[in-house]
Amino acid sequence: xxxxxxxxxxxxxxxxxxxxxxxxxxxxxxxxxxxxxxxxxxxxxxxxxxxxxxxxxxxxxxxxxxxxxxxxxxxxxxxxxxxxxxxxxxxxxxxxxxxxxxxxxxxxxxxxxxxxxxxxxxxxxxxxxxxxxxxxxxxxxxxxxxxxxxxxxxxxxxxxxxxxxxxxxxxxxxxxxxxxxxxxxxxxxxxxxxxxxxxxxxxxxxxxxxxxxxxxxxxxxxxxxxxxxxx
Amino acid sequence: xxxxxxxxxxxxxxxxxxxxxxxxxxxxxxxxxxxxxxxxxxxxxxxxxxxxxxxxxxxxxxxxxxxxxxxxxxxxxxxxxxxxxxxxxxxxxxxxxxxxxxxxxxxxxxxxxxxxxxxxxxxxxxxxxxxxxxxx
Numbered sequence: 001x002x003x004x005x006x007x008x009x010x011x012x013x014x015x016x017x018x019x020x021x022x023x024x025x026x027x028x029x030x031x032x033x034x035x036x037x038x039x040x041x042x043x044x045x046x047x048x049x050x051x052x053x054x055x056x057x058x059x060x061x062x063x064x065x066x067x068x069x070x071x072x073x074x075x076x077x078x079x080x081x082x083x084x085x086x087x088x089x090x091x092x093x094x095x096x097x098x099x100x101x102x103x104x105x106x107x108x109x110x111x112x113x114x115x116x117x118x119x120x121x122x123x124x125x126x127x128x129x130x131x132x133x134x135x136x137x138x139x140x141x142x143x144x145x146x147x148x149x150x151x152x153x154x155x156x157x158x159x160x161x162x163x164x165x166x167x168x169x170x171x172x173x174x175x176x177x178x179x180x181x182x183x184x185x186x187x188x189x190x191x192x193x194x195x196x197x198x199x200x201x202x203x204x205x206x207x208x209x210x211x212x213x214x215x216x217x218x219x220x221x222x223x224x225x226x227x228x229x230x231x
Numbered sequence: 232x233x234x235x236x237x238x239x240x241x242x243x244x245x246x247x248x249x250x251x252x253x254x255x256x257x258x259x260x261x262x263x264x265x266x267x268x269x270x271x272x273x274x275x276x277x278x279x280x281x282x283x284x285x286x287x288x289x290x291x292x293x294x295x296x297x298x299x300x301x302x303x304x305x306x307x308x309x310x311x312x313x314x315x316x317x318x319x320x321x322x323x324x325x326x327x328x329x330x331x332x333x334x335x336x337x338x339x340x341x342x343x344x345x346x347x348x349x350x351x352x353x354x355x356x357x358x359x360x361x362x363x364x365x366x367x
Binding site for chain 1: 256260261262263265270271273274277279280281282283284286288290291292293296324325327355358359362365366367
């Protein structure tokens with residue numbers, strides 16, 4: 001069963017300590033050790049691969065060299081035959097046979113190396129996939145465990161928190177109320193600011209003898225003067 | 232950045248014009264930062280850190296607060312709201328519904344601040360959106 005499926009089953013079963021119930025700390029350590037071991041095996045396989053590939057290159061070179069030698073000696077044999085040196089030609093032919101035997105051996109080992117390389121590459125690919133998969137699963141287990149711990153700590157904090165005793169709806173209403181209060185305060189402050197600004201302006205106008213107040217004063221005075229002149 | 236340091240920094244931090252109050256709670260072997268965003272102490276944000284991630288959680292309501300006949304529909308709504316909700320997702324911890332966001336442990340103070348502000352706003356919006364599903 002995959003780790004995810006195990007988690008799913010555990011959560012459905014209502015297990016409280018999912019992470020811990022799933023894999024104990026010792027199992028995690030063993031799992032980590034297994035990943036470590038596979039990583040080392042993988043490194044060894046990669047080193048093996050480079051060695052075999054080096055041997056393959058070497059063998060290819062040797063075969064090429066032998067091919068050249070065979071061609072060269074075939075040429076010598078032909079020259080000996082054309083000079084009627086039958087026994088010398090035979091000797092050269094035997095030498096060519098030696099080269100061909102040697103080449104055959106190298107060709108055999110070359111195909112051995114090549115199949116070895118293919119196999120090693122497949123193994124390395126498979127090992128890399130397994131390691132990645134195991135690491136992902138390990139991360140999932142560890143994350144689940146630590147998240148479990150973290151949420152439990154938060155939960156414990158919440159339980160001791162008085163404000164959380166209210167229902168969500170009451171909380172929401174309080175928040176909305178606070179936001180409305182704050183808006184009211186802002187509005188009030190703006191109004192106050194506007195009024196204050198208005199007062200300042202009136203004062204300045206008054207000082208300069210402009211505006212309703214100033215005019216009223218002079219009008220009243222004029223009225224009184226007019227009255228006293230009449231009487 | 233460890234939680235202690237983060238808590239101190241967040242306490243003096245202002246993100247997107249919103250102020251934070253933050254304090255750390257030592258809880259057995261797992262510390263928790265409690266953050267009050269913009270004075271809304273009804274919906275505190277809890278921040279914890281694990282090896283892989285920083286978790287920001289805000290509890291919304293208890294399962295027992297759901298109108299029973301609407302419980303299935305609510306879960307459906309929450310799943311549908313999950314993707315459009317920026318940076319946060321819905322979750323259930325024990326029997327409590329929550330919104331949470333996860334950040335890489337390498338996140339900057341600005342990124343964490345932004346996450347917390349968004350989470351706080353999402354929590355209020357989410358509660359408002361689904362309040363018809365809750366008992367009074």
